[in-house]
Amino acid sequence: xxxxxxxxxxxxxxxxxxxxxxxxxxxxxxxxxxxxxxxxxxxxxxxxxxxxxxxxxxxxxxxxxxxxxxxxxxxxxxxxxxxxxxxxxxxxxxxxxxxxxxxxxxxxxxxxxxxxxxxxxxxxxxxxxxxxxxxxxxxxxxxxxxxxxxxxxxxxxxxxxxxxxxxxxxxxxxxxxxxxxxxxxxxxxxxxxxxx
Amino acid sequence: xxxxxxxxxxxxxxxxxxxxxxxxxxxxxxxxxxxxxxxxxxxxxxxxxxxxxxxxxxxxxxxxxxxxxxxxxxxxxxxxxxxxxxxxxxxxxxxxxxxxxxxxxxxxxxxxxxxxxxxxxxxxxxxxxxxxxxxxxxxxxxxxxxxxxxxxxxxxxxxxxxxxxxxxxxxxxxxxxxxxxxxxxxxxxxxxxxxxxxxxxxxxxxxxxxxxxxx
Numbered sequence: 001x002x003x004x005x006x007x008x009x010x011x012x013x014x015x016x017x018x019x020x021x022x023x024x025x026x027x028x029x030x031x032x033x034x035x036x037x038x039x040x041x042x043x044x045x046x047x048x049x050x051x052x053x054x055x056x057x058x059x060x061x062x063x064x065x066x067x068x069x070x071x072x073x074x075x076x077x078x079x080x081x082x083x084x085x086x087x088x089x090x091x092x093x094x095x096x097x098x099x100x101x102x103x104x105x106x107x108x109x110x111x112x113x114x115x116x117x118x119x120x121x122x123x124x125x126x127x128x129x130x131x132x133x134x135x136x137x138x139x140x141x142x143x144x145x146x147x148x149x150x151x152x153x154x155x156x157x158x159x160x161x162x163x164x165x166x167x168x169x170x171x172x173x174x175x176x177x178x179x180x181x182x183x184x185x186x187x188x189x190x191x192x193x194x195x196x
Numbered sequence: 197x198x199x200x201x202x203x204x205x206x207x208x209x210x211x212x213x214x215x216x217x218x219x220x221x222x223x224x225x226x227x228x229x230x231x232x233x234x235x236x237x238x239x240x241x242x243x244x245x246x247x248x249x250x251x252x253x254x255x256x257x258x259x260x261x262x263x264x265x266x267x268x269x270x271x272x273x274x275x276x277x278x279x280x281x282x283x284x285x286x287x288x289x290x291x292x293x294x295x296x297x298x299x300x301x302x303x304x305x306x307x308x309x310x311x312x313x314x315x316x317x318x319x320x321x322x323x324x325x326x327x328x329x330x331x332x333x334x335x336x337x338x339x340x341x342x343x344x345x346x347x348x349x350x351x352x353x354x355x356x357x358x359x360x361x362x363x364x365x366x367x368x369x370x371x372x373x374x375x376x377x378x379x380x381x382x383x384x385x386x387x388x389x390x391x392x393x394x395x396x397x398x399x400x401x402x403x404x405x406x407x408x409x410x411x
Contacts, residue, residue: 028228029312073299074287077306081280089273096269111272118276118310119229123303167390168397173225174390181382188377 027119028180030112031147035154043106044151047113048120049144051087055121056136058083081118088114116147153183207332214336217396220313221344222389227313231345232381234304238361241349243290243297245342247305250286252314252334255279256322260330263323275319276310283309313337348384352376 034044059080066075092110095103103110120143154176161175170178220226230248235241255278259271266274287298287305298305308314317337322330354360356375358367374380 026229026233026307028232029226032225071284073302073306074284077309078280078283081276081283081309085273085276085280088276089270092269092273107269115272115276115310115312115315119307122307122310169390169394170386172393173223174386174393177225177382177386177389181379181386184377184379184382185374188374188379 026123027116027147030116030119031150032154032157032176033112034109034147034151035157037109038152038155040106040109041148041151041155044109044113045144045148047106047110048116048147049140051084051091051114051117052121052143053136053140054087055080055084055117056139057133058087059121060133060136077118077122080121084114084118087117120147154180203328207328210329210332211336211339214333215339215343216392217399219340219344219392220316220337221341222385222392224313224316226316227311227341228382228385229307230304230311231341231348231385232378234301235345235349235352235381236356236376237353238346238349239294239297240301240304241342241345243294243301244304244308244345245338246293247286247290247298247301247308248311248314248341249335249338250289251279251282251308251311252317252338253331254286255282255314255318256330256334257327258282259318259322260325260327263318266323271319271323272315275315279309279315279318313341344385344388348381348388351384352380 034041037044059076062079062083063076066072066079069075088111091114092103092107095107095110157176157179158172161173161179162171163175164171166175214220218224221228221231227248230244234244255275258278259275262274263271283306286308290305291298317333321333325333350360352375354365355370356373358365358370
């Protein structure tokens with residue numbers, strides 16, 4: 001029971017006050033792109049969750065190998081990216097071979113999801129936060145949910161930010177960036193300052 | 197001679213597009229994180245710009261050489277792996293030029309491995325273009341990235357502390373600490389993006405006027 005509560009707490013932290021997407025400003029380029037494909041958001045977030053869990057597990061098992069290194073700050077992120085690339089290649093190969101139809105439909109979001117995982121896991125991997133498996137599962141679920149919510153919010157922004165009443169120069173991306181800035185300001189109110 | 201001139205002109209166009217007119221940060225919203233979160237003082241901005249250059253140039257040239265030999269579905273994995281490997285010499289070189297920089301940057305430096313601008317240039321642009329174009333694009337994007345992050349960082353540092361590169365400019369900073377938070381970076385980027393959009397609109401209007409035939 002205690003483990004389950006711990007898992008839920010980690011998930012809640014990842015979605016709410018420690019939301020690295022809104023308060024930390026991490027991974028926005030890909031969230032904005034994911035928001036343009038609202039029909040694929042669910043699967044995209046599921047991929048992010050699975051890849052995050054794999055990355056956290058890999059980081060947990062591989063980080064002791066680097067423990068004595070002088071270049072830890074450089075080696076750890078490189079290792080995480082390498083693990084994520086390997087996870088992507090295995091997943092793509094398996095899906096391509098055994099479920100070609102599924103791969104044809106969702107293959108295009110597989111690579112961005114894997115890359116996003118590196119982005120979203122980096123803060124914790126760099127801080128050497130060795131999450132136990134239940135915590136890692138909670139973190140992965142929370143990250144997937146946070147990603148889904150953020151992309152859902154941004155799936156409606158293109159239309160809002162092309163309002164003909166606003167000055168032409170601000171229409172589109174400039175308005176989106178200001179909108180993101182205001183949202184991020186609200187989350188900064190919860191965290192009270194810098195996350196990392 | 198004509199071919200050389202054409203090549204030079206096209207290389208120049210690619211370079212300036214990356215640097216300003218089609219700046220991937222302000223037009224494509226790529227690579228936002230280091231700018232909004234890490235670029236809150238000029239020193240950070242210069243360090244991140246150098247790291248960006250040292251990572252982008254070799255990575256895109258490598259993908260220009262081998263990218264088309266690799267099946268499309270393997271390419272993202274290869275790009276991410278190559279980026280992770282090339283990050284090591286890039287970080288070493290940045291550390292040599294500005295001692296202590298990579299350690300101080302921490303996560304801002306580490307996240308350069310999966311910077312969306314770097315990965316998109318390496319995955320989508322480099323494999324389908326010639327070496328000159330790829331080099332010009334990588335340099336243009338690096339200059340574009342550096343210009344945006346340095347300008348944004350200078351404004352934030354000056355406003356917050358009245359200093360540039362940690363050197364006081366003889367004035368007091370008047371802003372709240374919020375200036376160094378990501379949300380302020382997003383707001384600034386919004387205004388920069390609006391400026392580039394305004395310039396591009398003026399250019400296209402001017403070009404349109406030029407194309408109108410005289411009666």
